[in-house]
Amino acid sequence: MELERIELVFDGPVARVWLNRPEVRNAFDGLMVTELRKSLFDLRSVDAVRVIVLGGRGPAFCAGADLAWMKATAAFSRDENLAEAQAMADLFFTVYESPKPVVARVHGAALGGGAGLVAACDVPVAALGTQFGFTEVRLGIVPAVIAPYVIAKIGESAARELFLTGERFEAVRAAEIGLIRAAVPPDDLDVAVEGRVKELLQAGPRAIAEAKALIREVAWTRVEDVQRYTVERIADLRVSAEGQEGMRAFLEKRKPSWGS
Numbered sequence: 001m002e003l004e005r006i007e008l009v010f011d012g013p014v015a016r017v018w019l020n021r022p023e024v025r026n027a028f029d030g031l032m033v034t035e036l037r038k039s040l041f042d043l044r045s046v047d048a049v050r051v052i053v054l055g056g057r058g059p060a061f062c063a064g065a066d067l068a069w070m071k072a073t074a075a076f077s078r079d080e081n082l083a084e085a086q087a088m089a090d091l092f093f094t095v096y097e098s099p100k101p102v103v104a105r106v107h108g109a110a111l112g113g114g115a116g117l118v119a120a121c122d123v124p125v126a127a128l129g130t131q132f133g134f135t136e137v138r139l140g141i142v143p144a145v146i147a148p149y150v151i152a153k154i155g156e157s158a159a160r161e162l163f164l165t166g167e168r169f170e171a172v173r174a175a176e177i178g179l180i181r182a183a184v185p186p187d188d189l190d191v192a193v194e195g196r197v198k199e200l201l202q203a204g205p206r207a208i209a210e211a212k213a214l215i216r217e218v219a220w221t222r223v224e225d226v227q228r229y230t231v232e233r234i235a236d237l238r239v240s241a242e243g244q245e246g247m248r249a250f251l252e253k254r255k256p257s258w259g260s
């Protein structure tokens with residue numbers, strides 16, 4: 001697929017996915033949603049890629065949904081309107097359930113759906129000074145399809161304040177409420193991102209995918225409902241090739257086969 005709205009750069013075990021519509025601060029329209037979702041989906045089966053870094057070209061990470069595109073949905077039938085919203089929901093889910101870890105490199109602004117993308121990623125790192133906000137209510141809409149990912153990260157208390165005011169807030173606050181993992185000086189952003197990538201490359205690729213599935217399964221479930229699943233996961237993985245290699249490497253005081 002020829003990519004118009006994003007850029008995909010392969011860099012050894014890292015796939016760098018750039019939102020590439022800087023003239024509108026990487027606001028996403030239907031085409032960007034399609035391209036981003038398909039690219040992330042296709043990366044699932046590229047064994048050489050072990051970490052994905054999502055960033056934005058130009059002055060901002062992502063200004064959220066393209067408001068001209070959202071406005072145009074008034075001319076759509078109900079079914080077309082639902083299909084576009086579903087495509088957007090599918091994009092966030094694809095980021096969230098990617099078996100490869102997704103690091104977000106966030107700068108400038110991450111607003112509305114842009115902040116939702118940050119929430120759907122595993123390890124978001126942002127430059128100090130980045131503007132965040134769930135500005136939807138100020139536009140007469142709501143942060144709907146991103147809500148599950150955002151509320152999972154920031155909790156109901158912060159969501160009640162930030163979804164209802166629509167106010168903008170800075171990276172330090174975003175880190176305090178758990179929307180991002182770290183806020184660093186802008187000049188240190190790439191070093192901080194590469195530091196996270198390096199840590200992720202120390203982990204077994206299958207173990208990472210399993211750990212992500214584990215979090216998804218456990219986060220929303222009562223302990224007693226999930227216990228069988230957790231017992232089966234550890235029973236399966238400690239006898240797997242990767243588990244055996246990881247434990248053997250530790251005991252033999254060497255790096256595992258996937259370690260760098």
Ligand code: COA
Pocket residue numbers: 023024025027059060062063064065066067068109111112113131135136
């Ligand atoms: N949808 C469509 N166009 C957008 C957009 C969006 N979400 N966000 C920005 N743009 C456009 C602007 O209209 C402007 O277009 P123009 O050059 O034709 O005037 C261009 O992108 C640059 O925006 P500008 O505001 O001049 O850039 P900035 O660097 O000063 O500020 C933002 C960047 C992201 C802070 C600011 O554009 C903004 O607050 N955007 C609104 C974001 C928002 O509320 N998103 C929620 C969507 S649900």
